[in-house]
Each structure stands twice: as C-alpha cells, then as structure tokens.
Amino acid sequence: MNETLGSATRDVAQVAAAERVLRSGGVCRVVGREGAVLVAAVDATDGTRWRDWTAAQPAGLRLVLTGPRALAVGLAVPGAACAAITFTGPVTPACIEALAGRGPLPSGTGLACYHASEAERAAIELAKRAGLLPAILSLPDSAGDVEHTVGADAVLSQACRDARALEPVVEAMLPIAATEKARLVAFRAPGSSLEHVALLIGRPEDVEAPLCRLHSECLTGDLFGSLRCDCGEQLDGAIARMAQEGHGVLLYLRQEGRGIGLVNKLRAYRLQEQGLDTVDANTHLGFHPDERDFAIAAAMLERLGIARIRLLTNNPEKLDALAGHGVEIVERLPLSFAANRHNRAYLETKARRSGHLLRFLDGRPVLAGGAEV
Numbered sequence: 001m002n003e004t005l006g007s008a009t010r011d012v013a014q015v016a017a018a019e020r021v022l023r024s025g026g027v028c029r030v031v032g033r034e035g036a037v038l039v040a041a042v043d044a045t046d047g048t049r050w051r052d053w054t055a056a057q058p059a060g061l062r063l064v065l066t067g068p069r070a071l072a073v074g075l076a077v078p079g080a081a082c083a084a085i086t087f088t089g090p091v092t093p094a095c096i097e098a099l100a101g102r103g104p105l106p107s108g109t110g111l112a113c114y115h116a117s118e119a120e121r122a123a124i125e126l127a128k129r130a131g132l133l134p135a136i137l138s139l140p141d142s143a144g145d146v147e148h149t150v151g152a153d154a155v156l157s158q159a160c161r162d163a164r165a166l167e168p169v170v171e172a173m174l175p176i177a178a179t180e181k182a183r184l185v186a187f188r189a190p191g192s193s194l195e196h197v198a199l200l201i202g203r204p205e206d207v208e209a210p211l212c213r214l215h216s217e218c219l220t221g222d223l224f225g226s227l228r229c230d231c232g233e234q235l236d237g238a239i240a241r242m243a244q245e246g247h248g249v250l251l252y253l254r255q256e257g258r259g260i261g262l263v264n265k266l267r268a269y270r271l272q273e274q275g276l277d278t279v280d281a282n283t284h285l286g287f288h289p290d291e292r293d294f295a296i297a298a299a300m301l302e303r304l305g306i307a308r309i310r311l312l313t314n315n316p317e318k319l320d321a322l323a324g325h326g327v328e329i330v331e332r333l334p335l336s337f338a339a340n341r342h343n344r345a346y347l348e349t350k351a352r353r354s355g356h357l358l359r360f361l362d363g364r365p366v367l368a369g370g371a372e373v
C-alpha cells in the first residue's frame with residue numbers, strides 16, 4: 001500500500017471508530033488547528049462521562065451547539081457554524097440536556113457564547129454522523145482517560161471520501177411485485193456503515209436516458225405507510241412507472257429523515273405536533289432543514305455507467321446537485337400525489353419554504369393566488 005493510500009485508510013478507520021466511541025458515551029480527543037480538545041456527546045446512549053464532567057464542572061468546560069441550535073436557545077454568535085457555550089455558574093445535567101434539545105429550554109442566564117474551534121466543529125460532525133443530536137461537551141486537552149484520538153481534518157473531509165469511495169459490492173436478481181425484471185445492486189464505502197442500494201428495472205444501463213428516482217430512506221413512510229409524508233406513494237409510484245416503461249433506476253439512499261436519522265426525525269415529528277413546521281423542527285434541533293448530500297447518488301450513477309437520466313422529483317436541489325456532479329438531466333418529471341389531512345401542511349411547507357415544485361395539491365394552488373412555484 002502506498003503512503004497516501006495508507007494514511008487515507010487510517011483516517012477513514014479513525015473517523016468510524018470516533019463515531020462509535022461518541023455514540024457509546026465515550027470520550028474522544030479531537031486534534032484541530034487551534035489545538036486538541038476532549039469531547040463527549042450529550043445524546044450518547046450511555047452518558048456517564050459527560051455527566052461526570054457536568055458534576056465536576058472543570059475549568060474550560062464548554063457545550064458546543066450548531067449555529068441553528070444556538071439561535072433557537074437565544075444564544076446567537078453571528079456567522080458561526082457552531083457555537084461554544086461556557087458556564088459562569090453551576091450547571092446541571094438537565095440544563096445541558098435541555099440546551100442540547102432533549103428537554104424544555106432553561107432560562108439563558110449564566111451563559112456566554114463563542115465561536116467553536118475546528119476540533120469542536122469536527123466533534124459536532126461526528127455526532128451527526130453517529131445519528132445523535134449535534135451537541136458536544138468539550139474540555140481542554142489533558143492526559144485524562146480517553147478512548148480514542150482523531151484528527152479534525154479527517155472528520156471534516158470524510159463526507160467527500162464517503163461518496164468517492166462508494167463501490168458496488170454485489171448484484172442479485174430481485175423479482176418484485178411490480179416487475180420480475182429487477183435487480184438490486186448494493187453499494188458500500190469503507191468509512192460508513194450505510195449500505196445504499198440501486199434497484200435496476202429492465203436494463204437502464206442500455207437506455208439512452210432512463211427514468212431515475214433518488215429516494216431518501218423513510219422507514220415510517222416506505223414501510224409503515226405513514227400518512228405524515230408522501231414517501232411511500234412516491235416509492236411505489238416511481239417503481240410502477242419504471243415497470244410500465246420497462247426500464248429505470250431507483251437509488252434507495254440511506255438518508256433517513258433528510259439525513260438526520262430516525263431518532264432525530266421522530267424528535268422533529270414531536271416538535272411538529274407542538275406546531276413547528278418541518279423546516280423549523282429541524283433547525284430547532286440544530287440541523288439544517290436538509291442535511292442530505294446527493295454526491296453519493298451521482299457516484300452511484302457513475303459506477304452503474306449511467307450518465308444521462310430523466311429524473312422523477314419535485315425537489316430542485318436534486319437537479320442542481322446531480323448536475324453539479326456531472327449527471328446530465330434531460331428531463332424533470334413531477335412525482336406528486338393527492339394530499340391527505342395529515343400531510344397537507346407538510347407538503348405546503350415543502351412548496352413554500354423548501355422550493356419544491358408542487359404547484360397544486362388536490363387541484364388547489366399551493367401558493368396564494370396560484371402563483372408559479
């Protein structure tokens with residue numbers, strides 16, 4: 001193995017290990033340009049280490065949140081992707097959890113807010129990759145008990161590596177209800193436990209510009225037929241259309257909850273039950289409205305030898321992202337279904353706030369006055 005390849009492999013392994021350590025409640029040392037910090041995730045399954053830190057409240061203890069979460073708790077640091085909060089008085093685990101988004105908000109007294117360091121930003125990225133809330137306790141580096149050490153730059157460049165390293169691993173015939181002429185190709189990247197799949201109907205590789213759907217995982221909609229969204233109908237509808245045409249490629253992307261993971265999506269649902277819309281619920285938890293990276297979809301198409309597509313979507317970001325990665329989209333085909341009383345507000349929000357190309361719901365214009373969207 002040459003040296004560059006060797007260090008890339010080491011980086012990938014170190015990032016994956018760091019995700020596991022944070023998820024299981026352990027402590028990582030993250031080494032960044034401004035120095036190293038020790039970090040623990042507030043949303044970890046077993047949170048004893050960060051609880052110990054909270055009880056002892058050592059000098060330099062900081063709670064790192066994303067910019068959107070800091071804003072949500074009234075602690076804006078202008079222009080900061082991540083904010084680091086210090087405590088000027090005693091702090092309890094309940095207060096930390098509430099600031100992280102796991103409980104009702106405390107009053108904001110006794111808190112000061114700064115720009116987070118590169119190492120702290122990397123720790124937030126690790127928490128997101130681990131499917132946790134983006135909230136980290138950090139301490140200045142010391143010789144203490146640490147499960148793992150990782151470089152901030154390795155963490156912050158991992159998303160790019162995930163897409164670049166994605167490779168088809170196995171292909172098998174998969175006769176499905178809609179058509180017997182289907183195959184499934186499973187993809188893997190060394191740094192991620194997420195296995196994306198391509199459902200190939202007919203022979204899309206041999207078609208000039210096959211139908212294509214990028215479908216982000218939605219356990220609730222795809223499997224249980226949830227009425228809160230339109231995912232189940234979009235999945236079935238896309239497959240039916242490809243079966244009818246005889247060819248198509250459906251990429252099933254493991255991006256549950258627009259990339260925030262199942263637990264956090266259900267947290268966002270709880271917030272929507274309290275009146276927030278789907279965009280605000282994400283930002284209230286500290287996420288962007290959409291955390292997905294469609295570079296993985298472009299990489300999968302490239303590995304499948306498909307360069308030109310007709311894309312089934314209402315989401316203009318998918319068009320931009322694929323085009324930006326060199327995929328030629330010869331046509332955009334809408335994929336919308338009648339709203340129901342549970343998903344109407346969700347679909348309206350997508351049109352109004354996320355720019356989705358949904359002009360009508362149930363024959364009624366989505367935007368006031370029937371303006372074009």
Ligand SMILES: Nc1nc2c(ncn2[C@@H]2O[C@H](COP(=O)(O)OP(=O)(O)OP(=O)(O)O)[C@@H](O)[C@H]2O)c(=O)[nH]1
Nearest residue numbers: 216217218229255256257258265268278313314315
């Ligand atoms: N965070 C969050 N994710 C949601 C919510 N409802 C559905 N999702 C997820 O959203 C993803 C589907 O995205 P959509 O916005 O429905 O559609 P899209 O894929 O962006 O666009 P289309 O191609 O037009 O379907 C899936 O991963 C779902 O799990 C929600 O309220 N909050």
Ligand SMILES: [Zn+2]
Nearest residue numbers: 218221229231
């Ligand atoms: Zn859904």
